[in-house]
Amino acid sequence: MIPNGYLIFEDESFLDSTVAKMNALRKSGQFCDVRLQVCGHELMAHRAVLACCSPYLFEIFNSDNEPHGVSHVTFEDLDPEAVEILLNYAYTAQLKADKELVKEVYSAAKRFKMERVKQICGDYLLSKMDSQNAISFRNFASSMGDARVLAKVDAFIQDHLLEVSEQEDFLKLPRLKLEVMLEDNLTLPSNGKLYSKVLNWVQRSLWENGDQLERLMEEVQTLYYSPDHKLVDGGLLIEGHSEVFGGEEDHLQFVQKKPVRESTQRQMSCSSSGSLSPSNQAANAPKQTARREWKYIASEKTTNNTYLCLAVLDSVLCVIFLHGRSSPQTSPSATPCLMKSLSFEAQPEELEEQPLSPMQYARSGLGTAALNGRLIAAGQH
Structure with a gap:
């Protein structure tokens, strides 16, 4: 058509033909003015083309340090095949990659700051x-x-936590008990509030x-859920003392309180000599760890008082196992004779014929039972 005396013609095949020829020139090294050195592999290209599709390379090519422009860029941590795929995309607008x-x-x-890719x-x-x-996808x-991708992965895990928890990658994660x-x-x-x-x-x-x-992950950590709805370290309640709670004639409960951590004692003593107190340290801590990630991802209540959780603790993806149980400071008669532990499970008929298996890890809570005229205690030693 020639409206108003101007010739207008659109060649639909021209663009495809041109980019195909330019890509062929790139692969043959003709008219190329930049080399990408990727882990020992040299890839030739044209700066103008790469600068149009990669803001990162545009910044490098436009550097004032080289009067005639940068002609050589080195990458030691990228996959050569992946970079070749991106070069093909830059010339053809087609992205083809094996899974x-x-x-x-x-x-x-x-x-390369290629956001669309x-x-x-x-x-x-x-x-x-x-x-x-x-x-694996979440770690990546x-x-x-x-x-954006992380939020969608977390949403998937929230909906399928129990299935995810059975997989090998999950079982390899560090865990807090x-x-x-x-x-x-x-x-x-x-x-949500619990975690x-x-x-x-x-x-x-x-x-x-x-x-x-x-x-913290080396052994079971005993905590106390206080009446004012705070979660506190059980070892700080009685400052290292053990307590024995008597009850009915055939019930005896013993609780070994963990001693106050040495680091806590040092900080308590330092506060009196003008150094930072724990409360001051806590106030300053967010400034020091602002870039560390703390995030609750998903949890499931697996039994009446047992919870399974996936969370990020100090930028470490972790599994948290939590078991709630009655406090031995309450009425002894309200506590079962033998409480089921996370570390072992015995059938009633086995109790009379077999000795109890050793626990897989130390426990701070103890349970007792009367059996054949004998008192049996199980727990931390």
């Missing part, structure tokens, strides 16, 4: 997510700092007591 390479393409796209790769990974690989999304003592008239709060209190307790343990997360 095994999608994570590597995502990582390279993140470096990041989104496409992220959506593809989400479409392939199931209970078996959810933990977390390492990439992709809040908690036993919470309750007064008779108290119940644990709902899952916000757990996260607060872990933070206090790290910031005020100077504990390390790995140390």
